[in-house]
Amino acid sequence: MHPVTHQGNIIHHLNRYLDWHNKPVRMNRQGICNGLAAVYVNYALQGQTGKFQALLNSIANLSATSEWNEEIHLFAKKVAKSFMPEEYDKTLNQLQSITTLEIAGKPLTPSFELGMTTSDTHWIQILKDIALQDDEAMIIRSVNHAASLSKKEGQYILYDPNYSKGFKVFQSEKDVIHELHFNVFRYTGMLGLITDSFDLSEMLSPIAVPLELYGPLGLHVQVIRHPERNNTPRSFPDLGELFKKYFTTDQTALSSAGDHGITNLFWAILLDNKEAVKVLYDKGFNNDKHVVTACIVAASMNATQVLPLFLAQIKEEKDIRRMPDIFKEALREGRKEALETLLQDDNGSACFSDIILMRGNAATFLHHAAAGGNPDILKFMLDAYQNEGAPELSEKDIAQTILAGNAITAALGSKSPACVNLLYQQLKKVPGGVDEPLLLTHLLQAVRSNQLPMVQFFIEEIYKLPEHQDLVFEAITLTPSRVAQTDISILRLLQANRVHFSTAAQAIIDRKEKGEASGSPSIGDFLFHLTDFIKKTLLKRDEIQESISHFKTMKNGLFKMKPSEDPQEIELMPLNHDSGISP
Secondary structure, three states, rough: OOOOHHHHHHHHHHHHHHHHOOOOOOOOOOOOHHHHHHHHHHOOOOHHHHHHHHHHHHHHHOOOOOOOOHHHHHHHHHHHHHHHHHHHHOOOOOOHHHOOOOEEEOOOEEEEEEEEEEHHHHHHHHHHHHOOOOOOOEEEEEEOOOOEEEEEEEEEEEOEEEEEEEEEEEEEEEHHHHHHHHOOOOOOOOOOOOOOOOOOOOOOOOOOOOOEEOOEEEOOOOOOOOOOHHOOOOOOOOOHHHHHHHOOOOOOOOEOOOOOEOOOOOHHHOOOOHHHHHHHHHHHHHHEEHHHHHHHHHHHOOOOOHHHHHOOOOOHHHHHHHEEEEEEEHHOOOOHHHHHHHHHHHHHHHHHHHHHOEHHHHHHHHHHHHHOOOOHHHHHHHHHHHOOEHHHHHHHHHHHHHHHOHHHHHHHHHOHHHHHHHHHHHOOOOOOOEEEEHHHHHHHHHHHHOOOOHHHHHHHHOOOOOHHHHHHHHOOOHHHHHHHHHOOHHHHHHHOOOOOOHHHHHHHHHHOOOOOOOOOOOOOHHHHHHOOOOOOOHOOOOHHHHHHHHHHHHHHHHHHHHHOOOHHHHOOOOOOOOOOOOH
């Protein structure tokens, strides 16, 4: 039986394998198509599509407890990095995933790049004009999916990460475009494949392919050449001519994804191409109604070439009032260059000084900066509030603002240990800024999100406490259902630090150690989930509240047992759930 190699199965097996071997790399459970498409290109350019397929076959049959395979580990790291390159380099976005890969130490770069929405007939001609060569490969993206195309002996080889088995071969450009339109990206308004979010069957992909796509085909294409061939002359279609020939200025959505319209302005921003924007304007495109939205998308994508063009169009008061929304997008995406562009704009500079740096807005914008996962931006914002704020904030003010805005939780969501560390160092400047309940809260949030590096960070911080480190670990309470959802690498780390697990929870850990899949839900699993539901919904309690309550009880008991010549010397104050900082 041929292995099932769609991305849902690859994600499932890789994550179990990497977890069992205590490796922090994880595949995004919602899909890794962008990473797989890029890595396919990396192999195709080296004439190794067979090796790529063999690796997928191996992973599809991979047991969690299989012996360590460094080649599979390297494959996983390449996929993870190229899937979401902005998590590793905030100057990049998903369209630049190929630049994270290299051949013989030389990075891969697109030799040709185009994005637009146009008819299938036009795309067939564009593909003919590109004339893909046998030593080249192409990444093709829609708004929420990616595939790859290579060529061998005159035949097109298409790899869609949602294909259950291997690749598909096509003889003509017409056949390729038809496949992309109706089967890969599904611009038909039809639902995609049946999803299986509970992983009940490896025969079904738990990944939702693009849903509810309508209209003509909207694509972003990149042609990538082998680095050693980049200096060899190769002509491509002239972008300016393609824009003039096929771009339309229709204000309505040319195509749509759900409720979101996809115009050619969208593709021009994603390309960060001033020439494309100019062609649209020359053709009479009027962007007045959508200029703020264009700025927001440009800031999100770090499109610093076109962002100034749109900022210059913001003149009406109603648009100027929305400048904070553009800043929010740059901050929460961690786009330093876009932020710098905003600060160089007159309206942007005024917005930053007069609105964003106001004391009452500090919690909101520090939260966004932390969510962006860029420590350079976060430090810039912290310094700005202390040195330029209206009024300037003290270290105590900053600490209270960090906690009030849940900035650390936001940084956890960004998966940036550097941002979390920066915020914790800021809290430590204030006596009582970091206490046991705070560390318990964030440690358990890190456990919930299965972030091994974050769990390691908070454990190290607990050991830096002046006292009661053991009590903090003893206070941790994880339900069996939470244990079932937690990576074994994290559970091992908790066990090594004397966290106690119930008999039922330990039984789940033992099964995980053996590499056993959870399988179909049992009656016991149902009861565990029911108990959790009652605690969270009816009693308004979860592991965090229970662990903090448990810690307080143990700490108070310790104080009661502690000998003292004068009982009045010990004043038992209730611990602030959020912080030891007094208001």
